[in-house]
Amino acid sequence: SIGKAIPNAEILVLREDGTPCGPGEPGELVHRGALVSLGYWNAPELTARRFRPIPGGVTQGGQPELAVWSGDTVVRDADGFLYFRGRRDEMIKSSGYRISPTEVEDLVLQSGLASEAVAVGLPDERLGQAVAVIAVAAAQAADRTEAERTAALLAHCKETMPLYMVPARIAWRAALPRNPNGKYDRVALRAEFGAAGQG
Numbered sequence: 001s002i003g004k005a006i007p008n009a010e011i012l013v014l015r016e017d018g019t020p021c022g023p024g025e026p027g028e029l030v031h032r033g034a035l036v037s038l039g040y041w042n043a044p045e046l047t048a049r050r051f052r053p054i055p056g057g058v059t060q061g062g063q064p065e066l067a068v069w070s071g072d073t074v075v076r077d078a079d080g081f082l083y084f085r086g087r088r089d090e091m092i093k094s095s096g097y098r099i100s101p102t103e104v105e106d107l108v109l110q111s112g113l114a115s116e117a118v119a120v121g122l123p124d125e126r127l128g129q130a131v132a133v134i135a136v137a138a139a140q141a142a143d144r145t146e147a148e149r150t151a152a153l154l155a156h157c158k159e160t161m162p163l164y165m166v167p168a169r170i171a172w173r174a175a176l177p178r179n180p181n182g183k184y185d186r187v188a189l190r191a192e193f194g195a196a197g198q199g
Contacts, residue, residue, distance in 0.1 A: 001081045001082065001083050001160040002074070002082050002083065002084050003081065003082065004080050004081060004082065006029075006034055006035075007033075008034055008035060009032075009033040009035050009036075009081065010029040010031070010032050010033050011029060011030070011031055011035055012029075012032065012034050012054070012067070012136075013025075013026075013028070013029060013030070013074055013075070013076045013082070013145065014027050014028050014030050015027050015028075016028075017055075018054065018055035019055070019075070020093040020096075021075075023076060023077055023078045024075055024076075024077065024078075025075065026073050026074070026085050026100070027074070028070065028071070028072065028073060028074075029070040029072040029073070029074045029082070030054065030067050030068065030069050030070065031067060031068040031070065032054060032067035032068075033155045035070060036051075036066065036067060036068055037068075038066075038176075039049075039051045045155075045181070046150065048069070050068055050069055050070070051066045051068060051069075052066065052067065052069050053065060053066060053088050054067045056074075070173065071090060072084060072085075072086075072087060073086050073087070073100065075099075076099075082165070084102070085100035085102060085103065086101050086103075088098045088103050089119075090125060090186060091121075092104075092120070092121035092129050092131055092142075093121065093128050094121065094124070094128055094129045094130060094131060094164055095127050095128065095164045096128075096147055096166045097158035099119075099121075099131060099164070099165055101118070101119040101120065101186075102119075102122075103117050104117075104119035104133065104161070104165055104167070105117045105118065105133075105166070106176075107156075107157065107160050107161055107165075108133055108135060108153065108156075108157070108167075109144065110156075110160070111142040111152070111153055111157075111158070112138060112139065112140060112141070113120040113135075113138055113141045113152055113153050114136060114137060114138055114141075114153065115136050115137070115138040115139070115174050116135065116136040116178055117133055117134070118133070118134050118135075118184045118189055119131060119132070119133050119138075119167070120132050120134070120189055120190045120193065122169070122187055122190065122193065124166075124168070125185055127168075130166045130168035130169065130192070131166065131168055132167060132168065132169040132170070132171070132193055133167040133169070133170045133190050134168065134171045134172075134173055134176065134193060135154075135171070135172055135173070136172070136173060136174065136175060136176060137149055137152070137172055146172050149172060149179060150170045150172070153170055154166070154167070154170065159179060169193070171193060176189070177189065
């Protein structure tokens with residue numbers, strides 16, 4: 001969980017059409033209130049992308065109320081706690097489903113076969129995108145061959161995931177690349193894995 005909104009701020013979870021999501025329904029995290037800034041300094045294009053009106057929101061002066069559309073996909077539970085699912089631009093769209101990479105990664109890590117994992121979507125003519133997982137073998141699985149690890153991980157995924165989330169491709173690496181912020185470099189992995197055309 002990423003908690004709840006801080007005092008004097010309101011956090012909304014909205015669908016693409018701007019209507020509120022119900023409990024357990026993924027949507028975009030939108031922040032409104034007196035603490036919202038006016039935009040990014042000297043960056044009008046980025047400001048226009050992230051600072052947008054809320055449907056039906058109006059300021060005291062009658063102008064549309066601007067809010068920060070974060071680009072993060074979250075879910076709110078019945079008690080109001082928010083759970084991060086992933087960046088909207090990182091969501092995998094397969095067979096008409098929006099799949100959270102972090103949800104796939106969490107289930108892969110629960111197998112005990114991987115110490116690290118990244119899920120990405122790769123172009124697929126039939127599915128739109130196919131789920132691919134790039135993982136680092138856990139110490140207890142290091143003595144297995146890649147084929148054995150892949151078969152065991154695929155069996156675990158089929159037991160714990162809906163069919164549309166099960167990875168179409170699995171690859172193993174000694175280490176996963178990270179960007180300057182220390183986060184997994186999903187762009188590099190997607191490019192490498194897509195160009196390789198193989199797990």
